[in-house]
Structure formats: structure tokens, C-alpha cells
Amino acid sequence: MNNLQKNKLIDNAFKTIGILFTYLGILILAILLYKIIAAGSSRINWDFLTSLPSRKPEKAGIYTAILGTLDLMMLTIIISIPIGIGAGIYLEEYAKKTKLTTLLEINIANLAGVPSIIYGLLGLGIFVRFFNFGGSILSGALTLSLLILPIIIVATREAIKAVPSSLKEASFALGATKWQTIQKVVLPSSFGGILTGIILAMSRAIGETAPLIVVGAMAYVPFVPHSVFDTFSVLPMQIFTWTTRPKAGFAIAASGAIIILLILTFVMNGVAVYFRNKWQKKLGN
Amino acid sequence: MKLKEKIIELILQFFASITILTTVGIIAVLLFESITFFRSVSIIDFFTDTQWTPLYSEKHFGILALVSGTVLTSVIAISVALPIGLTIAIYLNMYASKEFKKTLKPFLEILAAVPTVVYGFFALSIVTPFLQSIYPNLETFNSLSAGIVMGIMIIPFVSSLSEDALSAVPKSLKEASFGMGATKFQTAFKVMVPAASSGITVSVILAISRAIGETMIVAIAAGQQATFTFNPTVPIQTITSYIVQVSMGDAPQGSIEYRTIFAAGLTLFVFTFILNSFSFYIKKKYQEKYE
Numbered sequence: 001m002n003n004l005q006k007n008k009l010i011d012n013a014f015k016t017i018g019i020l021f022t023y024l025g026i027l028i029l030a031i032l033l034y035k036i037i038a039a040g041s042s043r044i045n046w047d048f049l050t051s052l053p054s055r056k057p058e059k060a061g062i063y064t065a066i067l068g069t070l071d072l073m074m075l076t077i078i079i080s081i082p083i084g085i086g087a088g089i090y091l092e093e094y095a096k097k098t099k100l101t102t103l104l105e106i107n108i109a110n111l112a113g114v115p116s117i118i119y120g121l122l123g124l125g126i127f128v129r130f131f132n133f134g135g136s137i138l139s140g141a142l143t144l145s146l147l148i149l150p151i152i153i154v155a156t157r158e159a160i161k162a163v164p165s166s167l168k169e170a171s172f173a174l175g176a177t178k179w180q181t182i183q184k185v186v187l188p189s190s191f192g193g194i195l196t197g198i199i200l201a202m203s204r205a206i207g208e209t210a211p212l213i214v215v216g217a218m219a220y221v222p223f224v225p226h227s228v229f230d231t232f233s234v235l236p237m238q239i240f241t242w243t244t245r246p247k248a249g250f251a252i253a254a255s256g257a258i259i260i261l262l263i264l265t266f267v268m269n270g271v272a273v274y275f276r277n278k279w280q281k282k283l284g285n
Numbered sequence: 286m287k288l289k290e291k292i293i294e295l296i297l298q299f300f301a302s303i304t305i306l307t308t309v310g311i312i313a314v315l316l317f318e319s320i321t322f323f324r325s326v327s328i329i330d331f332f333t334d335t336q337w338t339p340l341y342s343e344k345h346f347g348i349l350a351l352v353s354g355t356v357l358t359s360v361i362a363i364s365v366a367l368p369i370g371l372t373i374a375i376y377l378n379m380y381a382s383k384e385f386k387k388t389l390k391p392f393l394e395i396l397a398a399v400p401t402v403v404y405g406f407f408a409l410s411i412v413t414p415f416l417q418s419i420y421p422n423l424e425t426f427n428s429l430s431a432g433i434v435m436g437i438m439i440i441p442f443v444s445s446l447s448e449d450a451l452s453a454v455p456k457s458l459k460e461a462s463f464g465m466g467a468t469k470f471q472t473a474f475k476v477m478v479p480a481a482s483s484g485i486t487v488s489v490i491l492a493i494s495r496a497i498g499e500t501m502i503v504a505i506a507a508g509q510q511a512t513f514t515f516n517p518t519v520p521i522q523t524i525t526s527y528i529v530q531v532s533m534g535d536a537p538q539g540s541i542e543y544r545t546i547f548a549a550g551l552t553l554f555v556f557t558f559i560l561n562s563f564s565f566y567i568k569k570k571y572q573e574k575y576e
Contacts, residue, residue: 011468018376021369026392028437032399032407086300094294095301106565108304113491113561114554115498117525118311120532121550125314129538146307153304179293207400210500210525214532214546236402236501243406243505251410258403269398273391 036262040255048256052222053238057249062257064221065238068137069206069264071225072234075141076148076205081198084149088156088194093182112150119147120214128215135216138228143215144208148201155197159190192279196272203268207261209236235261315554318547325541331548337511337527339545340534346545348552350511354428354521355553358503359496361432361517362439366492369436370443371478371485377444378451379469379477397441405505408434413506426508426520435502439492446491450484451477483571487564494560498553500525524553 001009051061095101123143133139163186171181187194212234219241221233235257242254323331326346334347377386413430417423423430454477462472478485508520509530522530528546536542 007468007471011470014372014470014473015376015380018372018380021372022376022381022389024369025373025396025437025440026389029392029396029399032403032411035411036403036406083300083303086297087304090294090297090301094297104301104304107308109565110558110561111304111307113494113557114311115500115525115557117498117500117528118315118550118554118557121528121547122307122311122314125318125547126310146303149304149307153301177290179290203398207398207402209400209402210504210529213529216532219533236400239402239406240501240505243402243409254406258406261400262403265398265400266395269395273394 033262036255036258039252040257040259043252043256044259048253049260053220053233057242057245057247057253060242060250060253062235062238062260064224065233065235065257066260067224068217068221068232068237069234071137071228072140072144072212072232073202073206075137075228076144077198077202079141080145080148080152080201083145084152084198084201085156085194087149088153088160089182089186091153092157092160093178093186108150108153112154116147116208117210117214119143120211122146123211123215133229135218135231136229137225137232139215140212140217140232140234141228143211144205147208147211148205151201151204152194152197155200156190156194159193159197160186162193163189192275192282196276196279199268199272199275203265203272206268207236207265209234209240212237213240235264311554315547315551318544319551322541322544322548326548335513337522339542340531344541346548347513348524348549350513351522351524351527351549352552353513353515354503354507354511355497355523355525357515357517357521358428358432358435358499358507358523359493361429362435362496362499363489363493365433365436366439366443367489370440370488370492371447373440373444374447374451375473375478377448379473393441393444396438399438401438401499401501402505404434404438405431405502408502408506420518423518424508424520426506426510427518428503428507428521429517431503431505431507432517434506435496435499438499438502439495442495443488443492446488447481447485450481450488453484454480483567487568490560490564490567494557494564497523497560498525498557500529504529524549 048061049066050063051059052063053065054060091101091104095104120143123139123146127133127139127142128135133142167185167189168181171185176184216231217237218231218233219237221231225232239254239257239261242250242257331346331348333349334345335349336345336347337350338345377389381389408430409425412434413423413425413427416430416433458476458480459472462476467475503523504526507523507526509522509526510520511522511527512519514521527549531542531546536546
């Protein structure tokens with residue numbers, strides 16, 4: 001075998017490994033989904049969605065966990081969206097290239113890399129103890145809001161950056177003020193990109209478990225929360241507690257809850273990708 | 286009108302500064318509780334003792350027992366994610382067609398979007414039994430299974446960041462190599478990977494940082510035994526899963542058990558902060574290399 005043949009052989013061998021590894025990820029995803037659906041689909045019915053958690057695995061449901069997740073997400077949206085978009089607008093449209101701005105940017109990049117459990121400790125120290133909100137929905141939502149803020153800010157900045165400057169200049173030429181231009185021109189044309197970022201941030205928040213455990217989400221909540229100061233559980237928390245129980249029936253219940261959580265996560269991601277594609281087409285790139 | 290514009294700017298500025306307050310808050314909370322902790326525990330013991338037993342009657346506070354678990358699971362995760370992730374990146378950049386890349390990307394994104402608690406369940410109830418069928422001495426809770434699943438979780442992270450780095454290499458370099466008669470494989474490993482090495486390094490450092498901060502997979506699948514060991518088949522505990530264990534129990538506020546999670550958290554924060562800053566430094570230093 002000469003050198004040329006040898007090189008070709010190595011090249012083809014690597015190509016095959018590349019294909020194999022690439023499909024490996026998809027294969028693992030398929031195995032994971034198949035095993036979980038096979039184990040949990042028998043539990044998916046109306047009773048499972050509307051029953052309270054229970055000591056008996058075959059009777060246990062995810063009613064309070066789902067309501068907790070919905071409440072927590074709603075409150076997180078209300079808190080994080082105005083702050084995230086506002087901060088993004090400030091950095092892109094107002095902030096001058098000063099040392100302080102550079103510090104803000106480095107800090108946001110760094111925050112995105114802080115482990116989520118550290119945010120849990122922050123929430124425990126500040127919201128649960130210092131402000132005395134206790135292990136409540138409010139503490140959980142504030143903690144998650146800080147956690148996803150970097151994602152929303154970065155997405156907002158990217159979306160605003162993509163708005164053609166000619167649009168802004170036209171608005172200024174008509175005598176509009178800076179805020180009028182942002183409100184009437186910049187935000188409407190960057191809406192798709194911002195929305196994509198928000199949905200992706202929410203899909204991250206809905207699967208978070210660790211920071212909520214630290215903040216004090218409960219393993220067992222047998223009542224429906226009525227105010228933002230009530231204790232709560234969420235879907236991932238319910239999955240975690242069921243996973244750690246030795247009784248076999250709880251593994252099945254956990255699989256059922258995972259199916260619901262994955263549906264929520266995948267739908268959100270799908271919607272985000274849809275908006276992203278639509279928006280990118282609109283911008284013409 | 287002018288006043289209204291000024292007020293809006295101030296509000297937006299305040300929103301942006303909340304990110305600074307977050308960092309200050311994290312450092313303040315971790316330091317405040319840790320300083321009280323180190324009043325009753327010697328800092329030398331903390332870093333040299335190899336036993337971690339704050340929840341037992343005979344208390345030891347050697348963080349090394351948790352650090353070893355954290356390092357062990359992270360090393361396993363990176364040894365899975367780096368070769369697979371980098372190979373995928375090279376394959377997508379050098380061999381695959383544009384259409385294939387476009388159809389594949391959403392699947393890799395899904396892999397990255399699966400909540401970590403689901404990966405934890407996957408590790409404990411599917412991967413561990415599978416590994417036990419090959420190696421029966423593997424315990425139910427072990428770092429091998431948790432590390433492998435964590436590695437799978439990080440693959441999309443490594444592959445997409447490394448692919449970005451490879452795409453940033455100027456086309457002329459690639460074409461020059463092909464022009465010399467090099468195969469794609471030779472071009473990939475002799476030209477592209479060295480040229481993109483800083484970007485690939487950044488992706489690896491960020492992946493390590495992600496691995497040491499990962500919580501739910503290890504909390505579910507790796508056990509709750511803080512042991513100073515590098516044996517991947519026995520139960521261990523990481524810094525993160527210790528924080529979870531204490532949070533799930535009811536350590537009263539102000540007790541030494543309660544304060545240990547902040548001291549452990551501070552250790553974790555310092556590790557990830559160093560890694561993130563290092564990757565930021567490399568990125569800044571080499572960013573303009575080809576511009």
C-alpha cells in the first residue's frame with residue numbers, strides 16, 4: 001500500500017467515525033425518549049394530571065407540581081422580561097464605550113457561566129433570609145429571574161444590533177426622540193429575536209431544579225398555592241423526589257412526569273426555533 | 286419631554302446595573318456566611334483534611350473529599366465530551382454537506398435543552414443498569430455513570446463552540462492545504478485544529494466549568510458519600526450534590542451544617558470564576574488573530 005492509499009484510508013476511516021459520533025447523539029436521545037415513554041406513558045391520563053402527590057406511587061399525581069411550575073413561570077416572566085429587555089436596550093442604545101460599560105459586559109458574560117446552584121445560595125441568602133420571603137414562590141421566581149437575565153439581555157442586544165441603522169436614522173430625521181425611536185421602530189423590528197430569546201430562557205427556567213431546592217421548594221405539597229408567599233413544588237422537583245424513592249412505582253410516576261416536562265420543554269424550543277427562522281427571513285439573511 | 290427621556294434612561298440604566306448587583310450579592314452572601322463558618326473551623330483543616338462529615342456527630346470539614354468527587358465526575362465527563370464533540374465539530378466543518386448540518390443542528394439543540402433532572406433519571410435507571418450488565422461490581426450509585434451522562438449532556442456544547450472556532454479559520458488556509466495535495470483528515474489535524482486551537486481551548490474550559498457546576502445528574506446518580514477517592518465505581522459526593530443534600534434536609538439557620546453549604550458554594554464559585562475568566566482571557570487575546 002503506498003502513501004496515497006494509506007492517506008485515503010485514514011481519511012475515510014475518520015469520516016466514518018465522524019458520522020458514527022454524530023448519529024450517536026441522536027441515538028442516545030432516541031434511547032432516552034423510548035425508555036421514558038415506555039415506562040411512563042401508562043401513567044399519562046387525566047387522573048395523573050389532577051391528583052395530589054401521595055405516598056402510594058400508583059395514586060400519586062402532579063397537580064400541585066404543574067400548578068407550581070405555572071405560577072413560578074408566570075411570576076418569573078413578569079419580573080425578568082422588563083428588566084432583561086430594559087438592560088439590553090440600555091447597553092445597546094444608551095451606554096457609551098466607557099470602562100463601566102466594559103465592566104457590565106464582562107460581568108454579564110461571567111454571570112452566564114455561574115453554576116445555577118450558586119444562584120440558589122444567592123436566593124437563600126438574599127430573598128429567603130434577608131428579605132424574609134421564606135421558601136416561597138416569590139423567592140423562587142426572583143432567583144430564577146436573576147438566573148435567566150443574562151440570556152434575555154444577550155438575546156435583546158443581538159436582536160437590536162440586527163435592526164438596520166437606516167430605520168433608526170429615518171426615525172430621528174422625522175424628529176422622533178430616542179425613546180420614541182426605540183419604542184416605535186427598534187423594538188417592533190427586533191421583536192422576533194427578543195421573543196426567541198425569552199422563550200429559550202423560559203425553557204431553561206422550567207427545567208431548573210437545583211437553585212429551587214436550595215431556595216426551599218418542597219418535596220411534598222398537598223395543597224394548591226394561593227399567594228406568592230406560599231410554599232411550592234415544581235415539576236422537576238417532583239421528578240427528583242420520585243427518582244430518589246426506592247419503591248419501583250415511583251420510577252414509573254417519575255417517567256410520567258418527565259414526559260410532561262419534556263413536552264413543555266420541546267414545545268417551547270420548537271416555538272422559539274420557528275420564530276427565529278421567521279424573523280431571520282424577515283430580516284433577509 | 287427632555288425630563289421624560291432622562292427618567293427612562295435612568296430606569297434602563299438601573300435595570301442594567303441589576304446584573305452588577307447580582308454579582309455583588311453572590312460574593313457578599315458567600316463571603317458573609319463563609320467568614321462565620323471559618324471562625325469555628327480552621328481554614329487549614331478545610332483544605333487538608335480528607336474527611337467531610339458535617340452531618341455526623343464526629344465532624345470533619347475537609348473539602349478535599351467533595352473536590353475529589355467533583356474532579357472525578359468532571360474528568361469522566363470531559364473524556365466523553367471532548368473526543369466526541371471535537372470529532373463531530375471537525376466532521377461537520379470538513380466533511381458534511383450544508384444541508385446535513387442544517388438538519389442536524391436542531392437535534393443537537395434538543396440534546397442540550399433536556400433538563401438535567403431528566404439526565405439524572407437517565408443515568409440512574411438506564412445507564413447504570415446497562416454498565417452493571419458489563420461490569421457487575423459497579424455500585425448502584427457511582428461516578429462513572431453520572432460522569433458519562435454528564436459528558437453526553439456537554440457534547441452539543443463542545444461541538445457547537447468548536448465548530449464556530451473552526452468556521453472562523455480563514456478559507457485560504459484550508460485551500461492552501463488542499464492545494465498542496467493534503468487530504469481532509471490531514472488538513473483538519475495539521476491546519477484547522479492548530480489554527481482554531483484557542484477557540485477549541487475556550488470550548489473545553491467552558492465545558493469543564495459547566496461540568497463542575499452540574500448538580501442534578503450527580504445528586505441523583507452518584508450517591509451521597511463524601512469519600513476522598515478516585516475510584517469511579519463507588520458512591521461519591523460532589524460539592525453541588527452536598528449542597529442539595531443539606532437543602533433537602535432541615536439544617537436550622539445559623540447552625541454549622543447550614544453554613545457549610547456557603548463555604549462549599551464559595552469553593553465552587555472560585556473554581557468556576559477562575560475557569561470562566563481564563564477562557565475570557567484566551568478569547569480576548571486571540572480574537573483578533575485573523576482579523
